[in-house]
Amino acid sequence: MSNSTMTLLREQAYVGGRWIVAEDKARKWVNDPATGETIGHVPDLNAAYIDGAIDAAHHAFSTWRHTSVVERADKLLAWYDGMHEYAEELARLMTWEQGKPIGEARGEVDYAASFLRWFAEEGRRANGSTIPPENTQIAIGTVKEPVGVAAMITPWNFPLAMITRKVAAALAAGCTTLVNPANQTPFCALSLAILAERAGLNNGEFNVVTGAGKLFSERVCATDKVRALSFTGSTTVGRQLIRQSADTVKCTAMELGGNAPFIVCDDIDIDAAVEGAIAAKFQTSGQDCVAANRIYVHRSIYEDFIGRFAERMNAMKVGNGFDEDTEIGPLINEDAVEKAQSLIDDARDQGARIIGREQGAAPGSQFFMPTLVADFTPDMQVSSEESFAPIAPICSFDDDDEVIAAANDTIFGLASYVYTHTDARIRKFMRGLEYGMVGVNTMDITGPHVPFGGIKQSGLGREGGHVGMDEYLETKYYCIGGLPAV
Template identity: 75%
Template sequence: MSDYQALMHEAAYIGGQWIQAGPDEKNPVRDPANGELLGHVPALDAEQMDSAIDAASAAFDEWRHTAPLTRADRLYAWYEGMQNNREALARLMTLEQGKPINEARGEVDYASSFFRWFAEEARRFRGKTIPAEDPTMAVGTVEEPVGVAAIITPWNFPLAMITRKVGAALAAGCTTLVNPATETAFCALALADLAEKAGLTNGEFNVVPGSGKQFGERVCADDRVRALSFTGSTEVGRKLIEQSAATVKKNAMELGGNAPFIVCEDADLETAVDGAIAAKFQTTGQDCVAANRIYVHRSMYEDFVDRFVEKMNAMPVGHGLNEDTKIGPLIHADAVEKAQSLVDDARERGARIIGREQSEAPGENFFMPTVVADFTSAMRVAAEEQFAPVAPITPFDTDDEALAAANDTIYGLASYVFSPSDARIRKYLRGLEYGMVGINTMDITGPHVPFGGVKQSGLGREGGHVGMAEYLETKYYCMGNLPKV
């Protein structure tokens, strides 16, 4: 099926019902490539958000006691629904997010894989038996769903950021409230359409579009919401942690990144350049694990810059529905303005700015891929998450120097190292202060991996065998007066 309009709903999905909003309670959604209006999504008010909490809370008691096999079946049916609507979901994503269509297809596969993974994991989580010191006692643990889980997701991965969280929460027996980014709410509502078809019709999965600030305030203040999962900026994450402290919620936070990409002196030049291009420009640079700072050993620095620029300049820029497009639009004009300000700051501080002229951009929300060569730690591009096709590159002389520069940030999400040397790889693997390290590859994500960061890049992990831990509580028991065997 490729008719994306069949999956578009200008309504919220609460308690298994499609909820309309008045004409003054809707937000427009536009194609970032050309500004074309795609439709309107509801902007729910506080009272409507509270009704969504009511629905999720009412559904929790039944869902928590639903057999794991049944929960698994629902998730697997949802996975199949996404696969059967792969092209429609990809086109919808490209239209409202701007992502090149081939990347959008890849995200549908990536996003749906979490439902398959957690459908399988739903039957595997279990408690433990603890050897008792007294033979007349039995000691152990059971795992219980924490309760209603509130989930706030960004616009850059509008399907995968939902499925990675919701798949784990539902498998654990929690019910969910999803507040998607307004820019890409149609993708979230398309998931609701497929959830309904998969049998999730009683409030297990709710899509609550509207102000993220207001949603955060409502769920953080409500005792019935026991878990909060957020992907977004560190600044907003801090505020949510503060707000949720009053009700002592479980927090899972995937926050900002400032990923270093280190090319050692013994790395293969072509392999490293290809890896850096992929790590920098996927999702047009709007990716929390994108290479944010590229450090190249001085012995190959100029050759690396030349090859990187050559390949960068060959990347087609245009509307994401064009099959050849590699660089799409940024999400809105503010993102373009920030990208330009980062480049201007670097230029003023002595960096070489290399790339095509911005006058070649095919629309106002496009930013032509740009290299900031010879960047220094004093430049904004070294400290701020660019979220744009801007690639800062600078040389280094020693591994210790590269490690120190890479770790000189409050963030610690993803990092990358290219070298064939086992000893060098071990040095970087242990020395990098990051939750994830890609070695000779930038392909580090998937449903089977524990995704997450350290320092101010977040709390907890998503995916892998630990993904459900954010939605489970360990209950200890001690049973006495057992007969001696």
């Protein structure tokens, strides 16, 4: 890859409809995780620039909030069309800076674009209500109004979809937006800005503010000009952002950490369950908040499942994401590799069986070979920590109540999965699992129509679905008196 082949690569921030370079020349460098080679740089904006971006979004809000739902929809749909026109370039840019296998990157482009279309249509349905009055000489009801400027801090693992899922909802609601993308993947965000500009979102409705997330969060949380904050990332950072937002009482939406259980009962087709577990575990090389983090298999099929899972896992190709055959790409940095190895070492020291190819076979310093950790126990770090790596901890269980209790024994509650063909079991697991999302006999649980989100310390609010705009709307009640008697 080279910069000359990329028409959507821009080494500038996008603020108030203008492309800017910091006057102090401060930069954040971006590297290809597969090769370590430098892709380019983006401005590391200081506090003054961030404040300028806040002002631009605040100024734009006074106009954007009064645009018709038809105009908002037209611009979101034009943006959607632009993403499809440049779909292959967007996918290749994603693979270049994030490392994701190119097939998965193409899938994410479609997924990301789908939120633009969904919320373009959903914006027409931000309905208020008419309330029957007790006094016939008054009229009462509600209207939905945009909350104001919305700031978004987005992660590197889904560098297009996590932006459009937030921004499309906010723009459709009539809010203006400030996006601070992850420093590892800013070019995907800036490519969206190019296409948004072409779609007519060029007056401060959509801003991409590159640079340190800590400084960005401090500035947006401290000002009343920003009324909503949406974050996808770790629970540790989410807690801090909630604290920072308290003084200005912001609307906060948090999609935080996960520790997803994947439960395989004894009444299923083992091969189907293995394929589901493989997909749930290894998408985005395991760097996914809804990835299966703990796999529980009924004791009667436990060893059979392990054998088939290991065979399928060991056949997966690990390599550069631009190779069409690659199924597992690099991790985002070497720290992630070190963490993955520490989880394996801890499990091995406590008696787990470690199954997989030697790590010495990895094609580079930021790759980690997929590994099965058999017979994990609750005391092992892999049981409680989100690995964000291609590590599959597996243990056995004997009865349903036991495995539900084990699955729920975590502060997290984002996604969960269960494979069973028994109706009564399906109902039991669906209600008993303390998670915001439960996938039954499938790991394909996301989409623009889905209210994505978790409970407990996995977050606040929902993204997507018909409730996705709620994070960016206020309900205003009205009471009109003095009506003539009927």
